[in-house]
Amino acid sequence: DTEVTQTPKHLVMGMTNKKSLKCEQHMGHRAMYWYKQKAKKPPELMFVYSYEKLSINESVPSRFSPECPNSSLLNLHLHALQPEDSALYLCASSQGPSYSYEQYFGPGTRLTVT
Amino acid sequence: DQQVKQNSPSLSVQEGRISILNCDYTNSMFDYFLWYKKYPAEGPTFLISISSIKDKNEDGRFTVFLNKSAKHLSLHIVPSQPGDSAVYFCAASQPNTGNQFYFGTGTSLTVIP
Numbered sequence: 001d002t003e004v005t006q007t008p009k010h011l012v013m014g015m016t017n018k019k020s021l022k023c024e025q026h027m028g029h030r031a032m033y034w035y036k037q038k039a040k041k042p043p044e045l046m047f048v049y050s051y052e053k054l055s056i057n058e059s060v061p062s063r064f065s066p067e068c069p070n071s072s073l074l075n076l077h078l079h080a081l082q083p084e085d086s087a088l089y090l091c092a093s094s095q096g097p098s099y100s101y102e103q104y105f106g107p108g109t110r111l112t113v114t
Numbered sequence: 115d116q117q118v119k120q121n122s123p124s125l126s127v128q129e130g131r132i133s134i135l136n137c138d139y140t141n142s143m144f145d146y147f148l149w150y151k152k153y154p155a156e157g158p159t160f161l162i163s164i165s166s167i168k169d170k171n172e173d174g175r176f177t178v179f180l181n182k183s184a185k186h187l188s189l190h191i192v193p194s195q196p197g198d199s200a201v202y203f204c205a206a207s208q209p210n211t212g213n214q215f216y217f218g219t220g221t222s223l224t225v226i227p
Binding site: 004006031033040041042043045048050055056090091092094097098099100101102103104105106107108110 | 118145146148150155156157158159160163165203207208209210211212213214215217218219220
């Protein structure tokens with residue numbers, strides 16, 4: 001089973017709202033990732049968790065706050081977003097924190113900020 | 115600075131023929147390369163990978179070729195099928211940068227029945 005699940009599938013939120021994106025994998029993977037993808041652009045790495053610890057934060061604004069409650073779950077908490085944050089947010093996981101492990105992606109959450 | 119480039123935004127191929135998708139990179143430290151396929155409204159799906167110690171890796175209809183001296187890789191799909199119509203991203207990674215993948219801008223493949 002190489003499935004990464006993400007909820008919700010779609011999310012519309014105002015600039016003053018607080019919401020959370022959720023990601024789950026049951027492959028025993030020990031590295032998990034958040035990416036942001038705009039239309040016709042490649043995925044951009046936001047955060048990496050290795051063994052439930054934040055290992056990479058790609059200078060992401062503080063209105064995005066990641067959380068890894070356990071090895072299977074990854075959350076992205078959203079607060080005071082801007083319309084330009086509207087994008088597809090992808091979660092991925094890999095076997096471990098090595099550059100040579102392929103990453104498996106979830107279907108994404110389509111976020112619209114109004 | 116885009117370290118991984120896919121210079122063809124789109125490609126159309128007749129069903130049954132070969133599809134060749136190309137990818138160039140600038141960073142000579144890249145050591146591992148992957149291809150992903152993405153359908154609309156879905157996340158990228160891993161297709162095939164290759165380590166820099168190899169120059170070819172094959173998996174069914176998909177073959178990836180790596181030319182390190184030219185900093186070029188390509189994905190061959192033979193025979194192409196209509197279900198292969200999707201956006202294809204190449205990605206690269208290197209040691210000592212954590213797990214960061216560098217993605218190309220994608221090539222939209224259309225296989226015409």
